[in-house]
Amino acid sequence: MNDRVREILSWYASENPGVRTNLARMLNHGRLGGTGKMVILPVDQGFEHGPARSFAPNPAGYDPRYHFQLAIEAGCNAYAAPLGFLEAGVSDYCGDVPLILKCNNHDLLNDERDPISAVTSGVSDALRLGCVAVGFTIYPGSAERTEMYQQLRELAEEAKAAGLAVVVWSYPRGSTLSKEGETAVDVVTYAAQIAAQLGADIIKVKLPSAKVELAEAQKVYQKYEIPISTLAERVHHVVQSSFDGRRIVIFSGGTYAADEKFFEEVRAIRDGGGFGSIIGRNSFQRKKPDALKFLDTIMGIYEGSIQ
Amino acid sequence: MNDRVREILSWYASENPGVRTNLARMLNHGRLGGTGKMVILPVDQGFEHGPARSFAPNPAGYDPRYHFQLAIEAGCNAYAAPLGFLEAGVSDYCGDVPLILKCNNHDLLNDERDPISAVTSGVSDALRLGCVAVGFTIYPGSAERTEMYQQLRELAEEAKAAGLAVVVWSYPRGSTLSKEGETAVDVVTYAAQIAAQLGADIIKVKLPSAKVELAEAQKVYQKYEIPISTLAERVHHVVQSSFDGRRIVIFSGGTYAADEKFFEEVRAIRDGGGFGSIIGRNSFQRKKPDALKFLDTIMGIYEGSIQ
């Protein structure tokens, strides 16, 4: 491993060597291998949003093998999906890309204001499928969050004992939060902090807006003049809120945007010290050549070969 | 161990030697080692209040290693934090300060009137991280308290069998209590008694006000003329309510106050027979030199070298 990967792994000295090995497998894989940056392909939208909303824009994506191929050809660091998608495709791609088993899932056929995902798979599945990590979503702000935190704690304890890394999607949501509040900078940084305190090895959050949601927090942002006006500043603030940069934090691209706007966001993640992107719909909902070109640009930005 | 520590341990003769050893490790560590007094650094505010509200006043605190260093340099008896903060820092400070794993946590993204914390870690974590104790918060007064008491009971049983001490944060809160009632002297002493009855080895409560919240209690306070007019008297009453002083009770400093007012409170704790303080925001939200000077004064008061 090179010096940057060694430095990142040093932050995880309390994890056993198995967890560190699986973190290294992701950090060393693909086009960004060794840079300390990551681009992960997640495809849980079939479960989360339904198949047509997810795959109609590029029907090749109905086939579970498509996403393996896309992640491999694009040189992603890892591919994350629910049980079924991994089971249906992995045998053709054993060892070709690090896999993250998304262990809980939520659907929209009953869209509660205080959601909780169902636990749909676990550590024994991850091991028998050859995964490097388990993934888990928490919804800080939901009235059900206590249950989710406890589920995560149990999953993480078992996963780490088996040498698997733990990736946490931390998405604020719930009846007490406004829609804009879900991506308010104080709320997103809080969500990152909670994931880190729960033992996440890799944290995934949404890119934060400049809005501050909570009144008590607002006072602090003003008093200490925390810089949050640019996206790069806000990314920096998220990284800082994730144990001062000693946990890997990656960002989701959110809703579909014009490519150039997306690239701007990637530059902000890079400039703010973020560790990378997790890009689902923006990649698998295009035809593969377009997706490869799109991801190639993003990786180029992270790598530094593209400004 | 000296006579005072031996006396304190004699109150815990029903605990196994492992629990007593870990109590001794805290009582004998740091500047107050051997005095029977304790100053503990707790840093769970990242989870409880969010990162910016916790660490913006002194951004060094975003780094999990900072708090280990602060606790060590100040000579605190122990450092208490949630799973993530301990995991991310302990490897650099193995054995340098007794650690308390805070096993449940609550966040403010959904601030219920009847809160319950999520169980976020447990005994196996405490053992693999080299901790001397587990910490747990109960909210007497919450409609969810029954569940919390039962969680505590299970945790404490497992922890003590493994030789770990049990530290209970007992904070009255809930829809039936007024905001002032949370620190009313009858309510705080009641909370201390509940923690003691649940098997707490160390009890942490807030400093009580002279208010008496419950009508039935008020009659008794008046009839027997229980002295509660000075803070030292109220501290004495809390200590009395914690098995007549045969359980270690420490006090939290609460919200930010002028230093001299804080020192006055410490003197009252000392004069009332309290065992010490657990000081979070008042210490880690200052620059380190200031924090060390602040804690130095407090320890001096407990030690008797400062009046």
Next chain:
Amino acid sequence: MNDRVREILSWYASENPGVRTNLARMLNHGRLGGTGKMVILPVDQGFEHGPARSFAPNPAGYDPRYHFQLAIEAGCNAYAAPLGFLEAGVSDYCGDVPLILKCNNHDLLNDERDPISAVTSGVSDALRLGCVAVGFTIYPGSAERTEMYQQLRELAEEAKAAGLAVVVWSYPRGSTLSKEGETAVDVVTYAAQIAAQLGADIIKVKLPSAKVELAEAQKVYQKYEIPISTLAERVHHVVQSSFDGRRIVIFSGGTYAADEKFFEEVRAIRDGGGFGSIIGRNSFQRKKPDALKFLDTIMGIYEGSIQ
């Protein structure tokens, strides 16, 4: 993965994707990655023969980190060692080379004629250390073999459920076998068959001599004129005896030989359809530059770049 690796994995279609992933990790790693050939570095001689006999020829090998470095620099497909050697080195090389945990070991301080190795580690160790496989030695011919076969069966069942591959060292030995019989061609092929029947994913045997040990076997070798006069023919016969080549069989080089003689053996393995070599003392008992050159030649022969 390329076509050859895909073909090899097709023989293991009954294993779960985790086992196949870990086989792929070995097959795709290092200089021979993707060729279907393997060179593995095993260092269990410290336990098996004692430290001075193992490491005095090249004292750098007393340090557990040395062997990781050697395996990595030489581009070996994997490194195999007992618990202590892996524990003491892995943290510096997480993810840099596939690891095989040798789960049983035998020492010579009491050298029984019917040996059985002690089970010294297991699946939970392999997982927490980030290994791709467990390794296990059986001694067909020993009066204790039944116990060993049953230990292997239990280990293999647990390992495969956790996605780990199973590597079996099958070394005939025991009071009923002559010293020459241990490497007789009928005995070595029998040992390979037993390992395969016990569920080994990768089989390691010694290179067989032209001797036929068992009288009943001799009749058959003569009647059917099984070609065993050249080493390549005997290697072919071992491969055939390992499910007609549908299990990976690799060969140990045995005691120290002149390099050219060793290369001749490697050519015979290649020409007979063997899958590679597992080379311990011949590599780690030389100074590193010599070892790298030696292994470079061997890999060149397997690769086809050297004749």
Next chain:
Amino acid sequence: MNDRVREILSWYASENPGVRTNLARMLNHGRLGGTGKMVILPVDQGFEHGPARSFAPNPAGYDPRYHFQLAIEAGCNAYAAPLGFLEAGVSDYCGDVPLILKCNNHDLLNDERDPISAVTSGVSDALRLGCVAVGFTIYPGSAERTEMYQQLRELAEEAKAAGLAVVVWSYPRGSTLSKEGETAVDVVTYAAQIAAQLGADIIKVKLPSAKVELAEAQKVYQKYEIPISTLAERVHHVVQSSFDGRRIVIFSGGTYAADEKFFEEVRAIRDGGGFGSIIGRNSFQRKKPDALKFLDTIMGIYEGSIQ
């Protein structure tokens, strides 16, 4: 922790922080705290040799509390004893000296040529008694060694998961070894290597003689001219055989000798790079003032204050 302790702990980076914390507790305790050297008081002779042979020379030692007091007053790094001795004394000395629970024991009322110790306590005992480590004896060379290695492996796995360090007494003995062979340099180094490979955190062996027992080993010692003529050279060779000095190796003083001869041995341990001594009979069989003076000299030699 200081730099030397930090360096030693870095060798144990695969252990969890709990194990490293307990190693630090021993390394930082007592007069040699922080030097990287250790003197441990072991008192299992009551079980191993009988009470009169053990305690008649200094009858104060019949009392289990005596040995706690001796270890504390002398400033030993740790005190090791079987279950009964720890249970009967620990309550008076909670936290005053790191404790090692000796988990197997052997008596001489039936002195087999191929001994195996009885497992007399375990991890749950060690935790409830507040110990920092478990201790276990293996007899390499005994026909029963396989069973002992497997018992150790199970104990070590459970102990390390609970954050306890593992101390292994590795004493070659058995029907195939001559009496002199038990301390032959090739045999002692082999025993140290086996303990290290089995996962020992701290290894205890006897001081080796210049004799080489095994014929195969003899060839190597002669060919490579391994220096073993002085005791310091042999100590160096033991340390080298314990993962090139990356595991803590301490030495037992063996049978009663003139003090000056004993001090000579300690100087040889120091000069050969050994980590310290474990001294039972030579300390607890004298009157306490003599024992304290004796241990004071030994610690002075290790410390460097005495030549």
Next chain:
Amino acid sequence: MNDRVREILSWYASENPGVRTNLARMLNHGRLGGTGKMVILPVDQGFEHGPARSFAPNPAGYDPRYHFQLAIEAGCNAYAAPLGFLEAGVSDYCGDVPLILKCNNHDLLNDERDPISAVTSGVSDALRLGCVAVGFTIYPGSAERTEMYQQLRELAEEAKAAGLAVVVWSYPRGSTLSKEGETAVDVVTYAAQIAAQLGADIIKVKLPSAKVELAEAQKVYQKYEIPISTLAERVHHVVQSSFDGRRIVIFSGGTYAADEKFFEEVRAIRDGGGFGSIIGRNSFQRKKPDALKFLDTIMGIYEGSIQ
């Protein structure tokens, strides 16, 4: 409890209060209640020697209720018997006398030279029958002792966790011991030490003779002139060997003797600092009035009312 009982319980400060409570029940029961002395009635001879040898001298003893009545009427501190005898009698005497369930037993239908008893009952039986303790026999010196020590360790751990005291019958026996050696003073004291180290709360041994069996021990007895010429001196030496008197040691009367000789032995136990007697055949093989008179004298001697 009175001062003497309090002093005795202070030696058991590492046991949980349940164990101490059950010790107190025995120490405070019957005629000797509160004196710190004990007379226990054991009736396992039906199993150990066969019914006729046991009960023909006083056929009332065939009835399991007889022994309860005898123990109650005589004012014994406890009654000890195997599963069947307790099950068949306890319902008529619930709470009338502390019960010890003898959990292993040996019969003479196959009298091996290296005996091991069968485990015939356990902690769940003891609890459902309302016992205060479990009893267990070990045969130090037997080739099977390792297995027995390990059985005892498991039983004791489970019993103490359930608050039951542990009584160990430690009877040297085995192919390497002469018949006289079984009661040699060095062997009996060794057996007492082993029981104490294994965690026995109460130790039962035979009265030792002045013979010294083991050559190595003989040297020590001579060199240090350990006084063993009188029975009281030997009792004192046994008590000393049982953690310097900090474990309760009681003595069996052995084979049938003239009453006066028996009383002499009791005086020696008293004068040597022993804690009492466990008297089976000498009591239940007489008619009840005789037995009560006999036990009355013995208790009088312990009490001091009879010289």
